[in-house]
Amino acid sequence: MAKGLMGLKVANSFAALPEVFYSRVAPAPLSAPRLLHANPDVGRLLGLDEAALASPEFLALCSGQAPLPGGQTIATVYSGHQFGVWAGQLGDGRAHLLGEIEGPEGMRELQLKGSGRTPYARMGDGRAVLRSSVREYLASEAMAGLGIPTTRALALVVSDDPVYRETVETAAVVARVSPTFLRFGHFEHWGHTQARQKALLDYAVDHFLPECRQAADAPDDPVAVGLAFLREVARRTAILIAQWQLVGFCHGVMNTDNMSILGLTLDYGPYGFMDVFNARHVCNHSDTAGRYAWNAQPAVAHWNLYRLAGSLMVLGCDGESLQACIAPFEADFLRAFYQGLACKFGLREWRAGDEVLGDAWWSLLQNQAADFTLAFRRLAEVDEAPERFLDLFEDQDAAQAWLERYRARLAEEAGDPAVRRASMLRANPLYILRNHLAQRAIEAARHGDPSEIERLLALLRDPYTERGGAEDYAAPPPAGEPEVAVSCSS
Ligand code: AMP
Ligand code: MG
Secondary structure: OOEOHHHOOEEOOHHHOOHHHEEEOOOOOOOOOEEEEEOHHHHHHHOEOHHHHOOHHHHHHHOOOOOOOOOOOEEEOEEEEEOOEEEEEEEOOOEEEEEEEEEOOEEEEEEEEOOOOOOOOOOOOOOEEHHHHHHHHHHHHHHHHHOOOEOEEEEEEEEEEEEEOOOEEEEEEEEEEEOOOOEHHHHHHOOOOHHHHHHHHHHHHHHHOHHHHHHOOOOOOHHHHHHHHHHHHHHHHHHHHHHHHHHOEEOOOOOHHHOEOOOOEOOOOOOEEOOEOOOOOOOEOOOOOOOOOHHHHHHHHHHHHHHHHHHOHHHOOOHHHHHHHHOOHHHHHHHHHHHHHHHHHOOOOOOOOHHHHHHHHHHHHHHHOOEHHHHHHHHHOOOOOHHHHHOOOOOHHHHHHHHHHHHHHHHOOOOOHHHHHHHHHHHOOOOOOOHHHHHHHHHHHHOOOOHHHHHHHHHHOOOOOOOOOOHHHHOOOOOOOOOOOEOOOO
């Protein structure tokens, strides 16, 4: 039953940890804040109805003016490796955890991002600009619509407060929601402090991953629980990255402090969904070495898991056992990736040897600079509209040659083409959060207009169902439109 803010059941389990894990610090509210958008889907996850989302109390909450009734506002501490280098203590520099709310699907943390400086802010101003906040807001919900694990976005609050980046921009706050915002970096922070690491591990496992204690050989032994935890985080991470790869998503900043222990997509910054396929695509203009290119993401995730593993040695876990927990990462990733590719190709199962067909597909897309999303989508409809598929490729003979191999493979599985087509349309989105679409929503938001956000969310909530009148939203960026450059600046 949905209710107003006062009726929420609120807990503060993170704040019940010793105070070394966080600081009690109030947000610095935005001045004259306005609610640009509230997301009823995520409201429902918290048990908040639309009237509650429209209330002045909700705006006061999401702009940092008022605490969550019954909540204890804190900023948690974490460290991490940025671009492969140990960076020490990093955050939360500009995020406030307001408390945990019990909703119909369980407990959810409510966190504000861009809500002012904390003791971990280093040189930062504690703010987030409108541009990056709109991008986080949209991408969280686009991921959810794709069925990919992610933190969620509840509300977007804007203000005229100036924020100084490369240019003067304006400030915004995203109110975001997740079972937990714990990162690899939280564990890296305590990698030399055994009692703290054990307390954090117990907290994480008991609240979010209870299966790890059950799976541990000795449920009270921190070594056994630590190993079961690492194995589970590795498994979830492998599945997450496989899902990213299959929609052409590049995170852009896969630093260890942006890696969720629940295998959720976390901290949307200079991310990008690819238009034209390029395996070496780098979406973040600050990433000059291409460390976080699309084709590097699986190996980077693996590397990040090693950093998490290293932080667990303090519990008494030995290197060999930790490595054994991470060793299945590659097989987990490939299994999820090929299962997903089988669905996208409309194959009942992925068989030994299908890698050759898969590799030929990626080569075709790469060589012909074909649109990632539309190539898969139009493959689903290739029987009815072969020319629409072939039109995506400059060298249509090469595409035709691949199609013949593909059809030969399909012929090995007796199946109803209509059933296959329907399942492929459920596996291959038509609408994807392309950078130029996000940019249009940002431009409108700068004028206080949330209609493009609303329009995009309506499509991205269910990106698999074609809607009349939305052709423009399924199309690649118009030829000649300058590429949207995104960087770490946020
Ligand atoms: P990111 O690269 O966005 O994941 O940021 C790395 C860390 O820097 C995060 O933990 C943030 O808490 C912190 N940070 C980023 N921008 C700011 C800012 N403007 N003010 C304070 N802290 C920030
Ligand atoms: Mg971050």
